[in-house]
Amino acid sequence: MTVSMQEKKACLHWFLNRHQVKQRDCIYLLHYLMREEHLLNHVHFVYDVQYAPRGILISAEGAKKPAFKFYKNHLVTTEVDKAFHDMRLNKDEPLYIELSFLGVKRSLDYHRVLEENPYIPDDYYLNESDKQTIDALLNQTLSVGYEVWLRKEIDRCLDEGDLEQFHVLSEQLTHYLTEEQHTLMDSHPLNKK
Template sequence: MELETSIKVEDKKTFINWFLGNYQLKKRESVWILNYLMNHDEVLAHVHFVLEARFCPRAMIISTHCSKDIAFRFYKKHIVTTDADKSFHDLRLHNNEPIYIQLNFKNAKRSLEYMKVLEDNPFIPDDYFLSSKDKEHVDEWLNYSIYHFKKQEILNQINNALDNRDEVLFKKYTEKLSKLEKTYKNKYNK
């Protein structure tokens, strides 16, 4: 699954040139890799700059001195290495395969230059950016929505029983409503 991209090779070259001119990388091999990419359009066409590259099947994470992140990491399927030389050889040998690159540098998420070449990462799990508090709120909302739907359904049945002057159904549904409300209040302290 290669990411379709609207980022032009020329724009990627411009970005890499800007990046190398403004940041010092923790590993000198990272400079070689980026220079190689800048000088090989056919390889650069398969490069995708993304966030959270570790989720990608073939990825590189490159960090600058101003970043607290690891200097270099290469992912290929389930293999992870910090050996930039092996990564460079893989890049050259498999130059038609997509490669996803994450760059760690100070204020990266505020860099207009980086944002211009940054693409969505199709391999990030759907719930990756949800915190446990977010998940808790979603669960609460979902439970309330279900409770509210069931309550509305029972109220409609009570109204129908009243309209039809059916005392038996009226009692049945009011008891059902009472149980539903008690269950919800006990379970969610509402």
């Protein structure tokens, strides 16, 4: 989704008119952004800006996040003038901005300009329980796929009269089914100590 410069400007106007920023210097920084159209073309509004190589977090009163943070290549500062200086010197570099305010997740005005943050780690939204569920599902899928493959190969060997391979695969299937039965018995809630 491409967000137009006019939509970005409208969002910043909306934010400044609707919310009181925690740090006054941020007002000047946002007004500068709205005036510098070339720079505004390189701005992307995202969540979790701390993962971007160059990003700014600006919070309004009532938000739980800090008033201001500027991130650049794993360095972090709370000084607005450093971000302002960097913006002026690097007008052609992408700049990621996160606005934090009460009700941010429900704001249609803000969501109109939001883009996906390409720097968020792949597993960022997964907790340990999600990872375990995914692993279990993958293991089950692989297991079922292996059994299906073995049965097809056994049928093929019978069709072709390959008794030697038939016996090898039949042993593998028997071994697999025995292991699978033990795994199911061990994981049954009544068998846990």
